[in-house]
Amino acid sequence: MSQDLGDALAEVEAIFETQLLSDFPAVNELCRHVERYRGKRLRPTLVLLSGLAASGADRERGLSHRHRVLGAVVEMIHMATLVHDDVLDEADVRRRGATVNRLRGNETAVMLGDYLISNAFHLCSSLDDPGINLELGSVTNTVCEGELLQLHHRDDLSLDEATCIEIVRRKTAALVAGACRLGGRLAGADAERERALAAFGEATGIAFQIQDDLLDLAGDAEVVGKTLGRDLEKGKLTLPSVLHLASSGPERREAMLDAIARRDADALRRELAEHGGVEIARTRAAAFIFEAKEHLAMLPESPARDLLASLAEAVIHRNH
Numbered sequence: 546m547s548q549d550l551g552d553a554l555a556e557v558e559a560i561f562e563t564q565l566l567s568d569f570p571a572v573n574e575l576c577r578h579v580e581r582y583r584g585k586r587l588r589p590t591l592v593l594l595s596g597l598a599a600s601g602a603d604r605e606r607g608l609s610h611r612h613r614v615l616g617a618v619v620e621m622i623h624m625a626t627l628v629h630d631d632v633l634d635e636a637d638v639r640r641r642g643a644t645v646n647r648l649r650g651n652e653t654a655v656m657l658g659d660y661l662i663s664n665a666f667h668l669c670s671s672l673d674d675p676g677i678n679l680e681l682g683s684v685t686n687t688v689c690e691g692e693l694l695q696l697h698h699r700d701d702l703s704l705d706e707a708t709c710i711e712i713v714r715r716k717t718a719a720l721v722a723g724a725c726r727l728g729g730r731l732a733g734a735d736a737e738r739e740r741a742l743a744a745f746g747e748a749t750g751i752a753f754q755i756q757d758d759l760l761d762l763a764g765d766a767e768v769v770g771k772t773l774g775r776d777l778e779k780g781k782l783t784l785p786s787v788l789h790l791a792s793s794g795p796e797r798r799e800a801m802l803d804a805i806a807r808r809d810a811d812a813l814r815r816e817l818a819e820h821g822g823v824e825i826a827r828t829r830a831a832a833f834i835f836e837a838k839e840h841l842a843m844l845p846e847s848p849a850r851d852l853l854a855s856l857a858e859a860v861i862h863r864n865h
Contacts, residue, residue: 557616588724589616595728597849618669619724625661634775684723691715700780718750741843748837753860755830758783774810789822830861
């Protein structure tokens with residue numbers, strides 16, 4: 546199955562690249578640069594595996610060309626969010642290379658993100674299924690709401706866990722859930738299996754973001770391959786800090802708030818590592834992965850279902 550999946554992902558990449566081709570060399574140069582952002586290819590992989598798992602198929606024949614197109618669409622949407630995130634965070638490095646905003650400025654980066662979104666929905670229209678367009682339109686609306694909600698709570702030291710999870714659910718998990726749901730739908734999944742795949746994707750997406758937040762706070766920039774510490778610098782409290790603040794006594798809480806107020810990444814990192822904050826966040830991420838795998842029980846046994854479970858586990862053990 547791994548070879549079949551690899552071949553399908555190669556087709557997704559070819560569709561991605563063909564869709565973005567422009568008559569203008571300057572645009573093509575920017576698109577080639579942003580293609581370097583593709584790494585784990587999580588979302589298109591989830592589209593493909595969800596299609597296989599929903600149908601119970603054990604080989605590539607369980608997938609259609611429409612799955613490959615959808616995989617390219619969700620990857621374009623994801624790439625657009627990364628380009629825009631780098632502008633919001635004033636990040637200089639991604640995938641061990643300069644960000645578009647660092648190379649060409651914010652104006653070019655914003656327009657490139659818009660170009661990616663526009664092409665994603667142009668490509669999605671070729672599927673000739675208004676329901677998929679509506680679903681992905683709802684997803685991108687939700688992603689934007691999540692970002693706006695996070696910006697609203699900038700420098701909010703009273704941010705609670707429920708609001709933090711809601712931010713993560715919207716800005717990250719919604720697209721992962723959509724990839725899983727629509728991958729199943731294109732394979733003919735019934736409503737129950739669609740819901741199970743979406744719930745699996747949402748829980749996996751939340752866990753993914755918790756791990757991403759941990760890496761931003763305590764990761765190695767050389768290994769992670771992007772600018773770290775931007776959430777703290779921008780006054781965005783993420784779940785590891787929120788959980789640690791909620792579980793700390795007055796002395797530890799005061800030390801945390803002082804580190805956050807001073808934008809002292811080293812002090813915050815030490816506080817989380819030495820007083821249990823990192824472990825609390827990892828435990829919460831593991832609980833979401835446990836929940837995600839429980840949703841897979843609604844699907845027939847198959848190698849694809851097993852791969853989905855393994856992929857979910859890998860989300861919380863990655864270091865980049």
